[in-house]
Amino acid sequence: MAFRAAVITFPGSNCDRDMATALEAVSGQPAIRVWHGDADLPERLDLIALPGGFSYGDYLRSGAMAATSPIMRAVIAAADRGVPVLGVCNGFQVLTEARLLPGALLRNAGQRFVCRTVSLTVCNTDTLFTAGFSAGETIRIPVAHHDGNYFADADTLDRLEGEGRVAFRYAEACNGSARDIAGVLSANGRVLGMMPHPERAIEPAAVPALGGADGRRLFANILASLANA
Amino acid sequence: MQVRVLVRLKPGVLDPQGRAVHHALEGLGFAGVEDVRVGRLIELDVADGTDHDTLKAMCEKLLANTVIESFTIETGAAG
Numbered sequence: 302m303a304f305r306a307a308v309i310t311f312p313g314s315n316c317d318r319d320m321a322t323a324l325e326a327v328s329g330q331p332a333i334r335v336w337h338g339d340a341d342l343p344e345r346l347d348l349i350a351l352p353g354g355f356s357y358g359d360y361l362r363s364g365a366m367a368a369t370s371p372i373m374r375a376v377i378a379a380a381d382r383g384v385p386v387l388g389v390c391n392g393f394q395v396l397t398e399a400r401l402l403p404g405a406l407l408r409n410a411g412q413r414f415v416c417r418t419v420s421l422t423v424c425n426t427d428t429l430f431t432a433g434f435s436a437g438e439t440i441r442i443p444v445a446h447h448d449g450n451y452f453a454d455a456d457t458l459d460r461l462e463g464e465g466r467v468a469f470r471y472a473e474a475c476n477g478s479a480r481d482i483a484g485v486l487s488a489n490g491r492v493l494g495m496m497p498h499p500e501r502a503i504e505p506a507a508v509p510a511l512g513g514a515d516g517r518r519l520f521a522n523i524l525a526s527l528a529n530a
Numbered sequence: 531m532q533v534r535v536l537v538r539l540k541p542g543v544l545d546p547q548g549r550a551v552h553h554a555l556e557g558l559g560f561a562g563v564e565d566v567r568v569g570r571l572i573e574l575d576v577a578d579g580t581d582h583d584t585l586k587a588m589c590e591k592l593l594a595n596t597v598i599e600s601f602t603i604e605t606g607a608a609g
Binding site for chain 2: 361365369397405407408410452453454477
């Protein structure tokens with residue numbers, strides 16, 4: 302299958318190359334690199350990835366400026382058509398600021414930048430991102446963020462949980478996130494935002510020092526789900 | 531026309547930055563500080579006659595994230 306993925310680069314993105322490398326490692330196809338100032342996305346995309354980093358220096362709020370960039374209008378239109386979107390770390394912040402996902406990412410409750418590999422519980426395996434995981438499985442994915450403390454009002458949190466839109470929870474205290482939420486899905490399940498970095502855990506064998514292999518499985522899930530669609 | 535937009539975290543939204551500043555004030559020996567919340571002041575210089583709805587739209591679309599923040603708009607002479 303010719304897998305066509307685009308990785309968006311904003312000024313201050315710093316995980317865009319890692320994301321492209323991960324996508325290529327898993328799919329065998331080079332990712333298409335797209336600049337934030339572009340007005341249009343390439344055609345026939347199977348996935349749009351918004352990478353981690355500090356877009357626009359986190360000015361105003363993390364992700365706020367990037368959410369207004371020209372390419373985001375195209376990303377929102379593509380998401381509305383059902384093109385899968387994966388936002389990691391700053392990409393998750395951009396997705397919430399663009400209102401493609403509910404809630405917001407606040408400063409970590411402990412005030413400190415958190416940079417380590419954490420355990421996540423897979424909460425919903427009925428999505429194209431998580432289909433190859435087992436329900437309730439614990440996976441290990443690195444985090445590296447200062448503003449990862451997920452917030453939404455109680456009604457929104459209840460709705461997300463009721464609709465199976467919590468993809469991952471932290472299995473250990475991490476950043477103060479409401480209900481330990483680490484990853485959130487859109488209503489149609491095709492947009493995923495997550496603070497942990499799957500692109501930093503793509504070694505074929507589980508090599509803990511290199512982040513392990515669980516991130517690779519997430520990308521493999523996307524490919525397998527699209528191939529089976 | 532000078533406009534001041536005051537952006538605050540909504541009540542109930544945790545403010546770790548405010549808490550750290552609170553602790554720092556106590557560390558400097560200031561007693562009696564009950565709470566600290568850190569917000570943001572944005573000063574705009576806009577065309578005279580810019581209407582309130584336009585300013586409100588600026589706040590809702592960019593200057594504040596209404597999921598977590600509230601805002602107030604003050605218009606008036608430069609101070």
